Amino acid sequence: MTGVNPMDVTAVTANSFAMPFVSPSYPRDPYRFASREHLIVTYRTDPVTLRGAWTGPAALELRLHASAPLTDLPVLEVISGVHLIADLKLVLAKLSTITSPFEPLPTESFIMNSFQDKVALITGAASGIGKEIAHAFAREGAKVAIAEMRKEAAEAAAADIIAAGGIAMGVAMDVSDEAAVNAGVDSVHSAYGRIDILVSNAGIQIVHPIESFPFAEWKKMLAVHLDGAFLTTKACLKHMYATNSGSVVYIGSVHSKEASPLKAAYVTAKHGILGLSRVVAKEGAKHNVRSNVVCPGFVRTPLVDKQIPEQAKELGISEADVVKNVMLKETVDGEFTTVEDVAAAVLYFAGAKTKALTGQSLVVSHGWFME
Ligand SMILES: NC(=O)c1ccc[n+]([C@@H]2O[C@H](COP(=O)([O-])OP(=O)(O)OC[C@H]3O[C@@H](n4cnc5c(N)ncnc54)[C@H](O)[C@@H]3O)[C@@H](O)[C@H]2O)c1
Secondary structure, three states: OOOOOOOOHHHHHHHHHHOOOEOOOOOOOEOOHHHHHHHHHOOOOOHHHHOOOOOOOOHHHHOOOOOOOHHHOOOOOOOOOHHHHHHHHHHHHHHHHOOOOOOOOOOOOOOEOOOOOOEEEEEOOOOHHHHHHHHHHHHOOOEEEEEEOOHHHHHHHHHHHHHOOOEEEEEEOOOOOHHHHHHHHHHHHHHHOOOOEEEEOOOOOOOEOHHHOOHHHHHHHHHHHHHHHHHHHHHHHHHHHHHOOEEEEEEOOHHHOOOOOOEHHHHHHHHHHHHHHHHHHHHHHHHOEEEEEEEEOOEOOHHHHHHHHHHHHHHOOOHHHHHHHHHOOOOOOOOOEOHHHHHHHHHHHHHEOOOOOOOOEEEEOOOOOOO
């Protein structure tokens, strides 16, 4: 690179809008012009290429990651090496103008790995907690796969992320159906070439007293939560083992550690998730795969909204009392846990540089349950 005559920055600026709307490498995912600089900033290069070519303040960020294929660089004529220097200058000029939340610089720190170019598959991500987790990964630069029961819901959720400038795909997948899980996971691997993170989040809730809990509903609960966690883990681990890295994060619950009336199947399933995660931590260790559980308290999502009238009926109290005296009674501040609270914990585990926390779980519950 040393000795190459850099292209004039103004020429690059003039040519920059020649970039195609649709990436040749990701034909379904149109890039927004607004995020072009970010994609260039995160264009994969290696430190050797940069050495001597650029000593400016962006060098640290530029070392990090890849997302823009060479063919997408905003110059009409790609002259080997030269485009890089010119783009670096363009990027430096534009860095201060980046404002969209989907255009962060990579967040690599001494605590966290960056998610730029990582592939995160999240089950049940068209709604509630999973949806926020998917957006959070996308905001941090990951390619996100939304695995959902209904194809339309999966694609609509992915379209939301793409419209906001992220990279996402929707996958139809009933997590309790082995064939659907295997096909869905393989389709994500075919599209993105890797799977780095699995967030096993899909879940349902059914409340009954044990003496009248329909057996079919008990089996359905265990199928979605436990079969789903097992099948998606099994399907993703083979791809993670192949790259000798990966992170599995399960969405457990305070009910992984605590019991409540009417929730026999849910409490049983959520306790089971802890066991599965610990085995994954032990078996995955030699493949550099970590495993953790995030255990939220009550989060105001459709799953909880459905329970409020059901519990009011079963317990013979008002809906307001269910919220105040059942769901939030033991919290320190009477507040619901938020989807953002949960997503932050998931991203922490998924990005953690240390392997010291593998096998652990974290309760995120406004003090409802402390350990
Ligand atoms: N909301 C809470 O208070 C709370 C608390 C602790 C744990 N959790 C757990 O968080 C996870 C997400 O729950 P939420 O509150 O966001 O609920 P939600 O109902 O908003 O979202 C659940 C998603 O899972 C999907 N899903 C259900 N069954 C599926 C299947 N078989 N295959 C694929 N997708 C399926 C649904 O379509 C939905 O999009 C669940 O595992 C739940 O048990 C929720």
